[in-house]
Amino acid sequence: MSKYSISLATSDEAKKFWNLSPNATAFTNPEIMNFFNYNFEWWQTKRGEEVLCMWPVCLESKSKVILPEFSYYFGPIWFKDFYKIPNHSWLALSKNIYEIFIEKFVLKYGVVNAQLPLGLQDIRIFDWWNYHNKKKNRFIIQAKYTAQIKDLDKLSFDQIKSNFRYWRRNELKKIEQNREHIKKSNNYSLEEIVKFYYKITGIEQNKYDLKLERINSFMNLVKNKFGEIICYRDKKSNDIASFMLVLFGKNESNLILSLVDEKWKKIGLSVFSILEAIVVSKKKNLNIFDFNGANSPNRADDKHSYGANHELFFEINYLEKN
Numbered sequence: 001m002s003k004y005s006i007s008l009a010t011s012d013e014a015k016k017f018w019n020l021s022p023n024a025t026a027f028t029n030p031e032i033m034n035f036f037n038y039n040f041e042w043w044q045t046k047r048g049e050e051v052l053c054m055w056p057v058c059l060e061s062k063s064k065v066i067l068p069e070f071s072y073y074f075g076p077i078w079f080k081d082f083y084k085i086p087n088h089s090w091l092a093l094s095k096n097i098y099e100i101f102i103e104k105f106v107l108k109y110g111v112v113n114a115q116l117p118l119g120l121q122d123i124r125i126f127d128w129w130n131y132h133n134k135k136k137n138r139f140i141i142q143a144k145y146t147a148q149i150k151d152l153d154k155l156s157f158d159q160i161k162s163n164f165r166y167w168r169r170n171e172l173k174k175i176e177q178n179r180e181h182i183k184k185s186n187n188y189s190l191e192e193i194v195k196f197y198y199k200i201t202g203i204e205q206n207k208y209d210l211k212l213e214r215i216n217s218f219m220n221l222v223k224n225k226f227g228e229i230i231c232y233r234d235k236k237s238n239d240i241a242s243f244m245l246v247l248f249g250k251n252e253s254n255l256i257l258s259l260v261d262e263k264w265k266k267i268g269l270s271v272f273s274i275l276e277a278i279v280v281s282k283k284k285n286l287n288i289f290d291f292n293g294a295n296s297p298n299r300a301d302d303k304h305s306y307g308a309n310h311e312l313f314f315e316i317n318y319l320e321k322n
Contacts, residue, residue: 006045006100009054014042017054023077023117026249027068028056032226035217038068043104045097053078053097057109065109069214070256072146072292073313075114076101090122098125102318112318115144118311126316135321142315147294147308148252152282160278163307168271175268182241182269185233190216196240200259218245218256227256230276232269234261242273246281252288253281274306 009017015030026032033040039059044051055076060066067074076098085093105112116123123141130136149160161169194212198205205211222229222245230244241264245257255277260270278289291308294300304310 004045004047004096004100006043006104009042009044009051011042013044013051014054014056017044017051017079018077020080021054021077022080022083023073023120024250025073025117025252026226026247026254027071027074028077028117029249032221032247033068035221035224035226036068037213037217038066043101045100051079052082052093053101055101055114057105063109065105065111065113067113067115067315069210070218072254072290073115073117075116075316076120077117078120091124094122095125099129102126102129106318106320110320112139112316115315116313118146118313121312121314123314123316126318129318137319137321140317142317144313144315145294145300146311146313147291147300147303147306148311149278149289149306149308151287152278152289153285153287155282157279160282160307161275164271165305165307168305171268171271172275173268175272178267181235182232182264183235185231185240186229188229188231188240188243190219192240193219193243196243196259197257200261215257218247221247227253228277228280230273230280232264232273234264242269244273244277246277248281248284248286251286252290253277253284253286254290254292256292258291271306278306 011030011034018024018029030042033056041057041059042054043057044054046052053076056074058066058068058074102112126139126141130138161172190212194215197211197215218227219229221227227245227247230242231240232242233239234241240261242260243257244255244259247254247256258274260273281289291303294303294310
C-alpha cells in the first residue's frame with residue numbers, strides 16, 4: 001500500500017494549510033476565493049497523516065478547468081518547511097507528489113491547468129510526464145515573468161522614488177503641477193469602472209462578457225478589507241482619470257487593475273497613482289509590491305520603470321488525448 005494518498009480538502013483545512021505555506025498568495029487564499037462565482041476544489045496529498053501539498057482547481061462549469069481571471073500563481077502550495085527538504089530527497093518527493101496530482105486530475109478533469117507560485121521553479125516532473133510515450137501528450141510549459149518591488153520595509157518613501165527611471169521622476173513633477181485639476185474619489189459605480197476598463201484596454205465589450213462580474217468580486221474584496229482602491233477624477237468633467245485596485249496577500253500586495261486615462265497618463269497621473277499604491281502597501285506592512293505580470297515588451301518595460309525586479313514563474317498545461 002502506498003504511503004502517499006490524495007483526497008479532497010475542506011475550505012477550512014485549506015485555509016489552515018494556506019496560513020502556514022510559504023507558497024501561499026492572495027490568489028490561493030480560500031477566503032478570497034469565496035468571493036468569486038467559480039467552483040473551487042482543493043486537493044491534498046498526504047504522507048501518512050501529514051499533508052505535504054495542496055492544489056486548488058478552478059471550475060468554470062461542472063468539469064471545465066480554468067485559471068481564474070485576473071489571477072496569478074494559482075497552483076500547488078507546499079507545507080511550511082518544504083524548503084528544508086535535502087536536495088537528495090526533493091526530486092523523489094516532488095515526483096511522487098506531483099504525479100499523484102497529475103494522475104488524479106487527468107482521470108477526473110482530463111486536463112491540468114496551473115501556474116506555479118514564485119519560487120517553485122523545479123518543473124522537471126511535468127516535463128518528464130509521458131517522456132517515453134510518443135503516443136501521448138506532453139505538458140506545455142511556459143516561462144512567465146512578473147515585476148516586483150521588494151523589501152518595502154527597508155525602503156523610505158524617497159528611496160522608492162529614487163529607484164524610478166528618470167522620466168518617471170519627471171512625470172511626478174508634472175502631475176504635482178496639475179494636482180489642482182484632479183480629485184480623489186471614493187464614489188464610483190461598478191458599471192462606470194467596467195466601462196472605463198474597456199475604454200483603457202481597447203477591448204471590445206460583448207453582452208456575454210463576465211468582466212463586470214469579476215471586477216465586482218474584486219471591488220467586494222476591497223470592501224471587506226482584502227485590498228484597496230485608489231481612484232482620481234478630472235475635476236472639470238468629473239470623469240474617472242485613474243483607477244487602481246490592489247489585492248493584499250500575506251506579505252505582498254498585487255496590482256490587479258491599473259487604469260489611467262491617456263490624457264492624464266501623459267502628465268504623470270499613472271506614476272502618481274502607482275506610487276500611492278506602493279505607499280499604501282508599505283503602510284500595510286506588506287514588503288512586496290507585485291505588478292502581476294511583465295510579459296509583453298511595452299508593459300514589462302513600463303513596470304520595470306518603477307524599479308521593479310523581474311521574477312520568473314511557470315505556467316503548466318496538459319490535455320489528455322481522447
